[in-house]
Amino acid sequence: MNTPTSTGVLALGEGLVGQVPGAGLSGEAREKALEAEFQALQFAQAGQEVAWSAGRYQGLVVPTQLYRIGSQDCRGYSQTVIARGKTMKQVGTACRGEDGLWKTVV
16 A cells, blocks of 8 residues: 655655665655655754665665755755665755755755
8 A cells, every 4th residue: 555655755856765876776665765764854853863664675864963055954864775685875965945845955
């Protein structure tokens, strides 16, 4: 059963999980990873892990401290994916636009 994807998750586009080399996530695993990215950016404290899992895939999203660039709130974060016995990690930044939604920028 698929749950509807929130606007906040959709705004992330491919997110960091789409940039993790060799991860190749699709379907439920990709949705869970993106949801974890949104939860981490929107609600987690700096350094707080947001875990996700789907089938044989699992991962962790960890945000950094919130900071401001001009009028935008931004924060760094990492997405670690564990798949097929390999651990892969991608680090990036997301900023909240005027619409209040997070978008991955790096």
